[in-house]
Amino acid sequence: MPASNGGIEIDGDGDAFSAADQPTNSNVQVVVRVRPPNQREHEQGYKKAAAVDAAAQTLTLSVTPFARSFKFDYVADEDVGQEDIFQRVGKPITDACLQGYHCCLIAYGQTGAGKTFTMEGSFELFFCFVFGYARIFRFVNCFTTIPYSAFVQIYNEQVQDLLDPDSAHLNIREDTKNGMYVDGLQEVVVPSAEATYGVFRRGSQNRHVGMTAMNIESSRSHSVFTLVVESQRVVGGVMNRKTSRFYLVDLAGSERQKYSETIGIRLKEAGSINKSLSALGNVIKALVDISEGKVRHVPYRDSKLTFLLKDALGGNSKCTLIANVSPADKNGEETLSTLKFAQRAKLMRNAAVVNEDMLGNPAIMGEEIKRLRLEIATLRGRAILCLV
Numbered sequence: 001m002p003a004s005n006g007g008i009e010i011d012g013d014g015d016a017f018s019a020a021d022q023p024t025n026s027n028v029q030v031v032v033r034v035r036p037p038n039q040r041e042h043e044q045g046y047k048k049a050a051a052v053d054a055a056a057q058t059l060t061l062s063v064t065p066f067a068r069s070f071k072f073d074y075v076a077d078e079d080v081g082q083e084d085i086f087q088r089v090g091k092p093i094t095d096a097c098l099q100g101y102h103c104c105l106i107a108y109g110q111t112g113a114g115k116t117f118t119m120e121g122s123f124e125l126f127f128c129f130v131f132g133y134a135r136i137f138r139f140v141n142c143f144t145t146i147p148y149s150a151f152v153q154i155y156n157e158q159v160q161d162l163l164d165p166d167s168a169h170l171n172i173r174e175d176t177k178n179g180m181y182v183d184g185l186q187e188v189v190v191p192s193a194e195a196t197y198g199v200f201r202r203g204s205q206n207r208h209v210g211m212t213a214m215n216i217e218s219s220r221s222h223s224v225f226t227l228v229v230e231s232q233r234v235v236g237g238v239m240n241r242k243t244s245r246f247y248l249v250d251l252a253g254s255e256r257q258k259y260s261e262t263i264g265i266r267l268k269e270a271g272s273i274n275k276s277l278s279a280l281g282n283v284i285k286a287l288v289d290i291s292e293g294k295v296r297h298v299p300y301r302d303s304k305l306t307f308l309l310k311d312a313l314g315g316n317s318k319c320t321l322i323a324n325v326s327p328a329d330k331n332g333e334e335t336l337s338t339l340k341f342a343q344r345a346k347l348m349r350n351a352a353v354v355n356e357d358m359l360g361n362p363a364i365m366g367e368e369i370k371r372l373r374l375e376i377a378t379l380r381g382r383a384i385l386c387l388v
Ligand SMILES: Nc1ncnc2c1ncn2[C@@H]1O[C@H](COP(=O)(O)OP(=O)(O)OP(=O)(O)O)[C@@H](O)[C@H]1O
Pocket: 034, 035, 036, 038, 078, 109, 110, 111, 112, 113, 114, 115, 116, 117, 118, 215, 217, 218, 219, 220, 251, 252, 253, 254, 324
């Protein structure tokens, strides 16, 4: 944890900051993004097989025998740019993060479908937004925010620190109060959007990338960038502290060996990627069963990915999944598989709460509790008067 004097003074508007104090039990938000056709698809005699109806939020796959329609929270066609994606997807979840909720944005899809493209664009805007937001509220209520970041990849089932690539493989641990964390991970204080983006770029360069038939720069690992936003305010000797974690998860792409022509090291990587994505599918399946009232064991420990994302999947976190797909008929089978995965994920429910605690002199806190009890009693009294 960084020292508190590493913080930057921000601007906390009391109302905006505490507007989301109620626990929320909500479904995972699912967004589908179709990318433009690439050169390889044009060379193969491109035919568009993914029709988007933006108003109805549906995507219709029109390739035999995979033809089907799906409805999601938002469907973006190939002409939708990064700014729009950020406004529709990144901004609401960033707002929640700044209000004290843990949040998670996961990019899922076939290799070459546009996950990294989407996440990198979102990262840039996300950081600008976090810090821009901080500036808007400057001096209103004197919140101090201490953002810091960390970046890991899971490559062949091993967790590596992308900000310290020479370090040994790391272990994932669970803490009853703070949830999942990576032991020994470097955390970097980031006082500005530029600094955060710099940390992200530095880590990205250390990520395992390789050339496959489907993508000349294919990510061969899952990456998890974490931005922790800790905000503090002292009122009457009592410190109110909110800590939220934002996970930006860029998954490695699913691929079918018969199309991706992988051999040697790429084949081993593909086996590991597909195994962990299948573990992710099993966790989601169990969570959906639970949300339908069934009793199920959730196999979080079956992969490093699912264990690390335990809080984000079905836990104390708001979660958005972006499913990236190709528009081409040749990828119909993979697109169908991604859409089915996304449709299942939509049924998952998370229970997110604002992560807030109070620190201070017990006598002052006792007075504060008395004052709040009195306020609640007064409000209840007013509500009863309104009813009679
Ligand atoms: N919406 C888009 N608009 C323009 N180009 C895109 C879009 N989405 C993806 N691309 C381009 O398609 C190529 C593949 O995208 P990207 O590397 O993001 O795929 P990926 O899903 O992360 O693949 P992998 O799983 O193999 O890492 C890149 O050259 C990227 O610039």
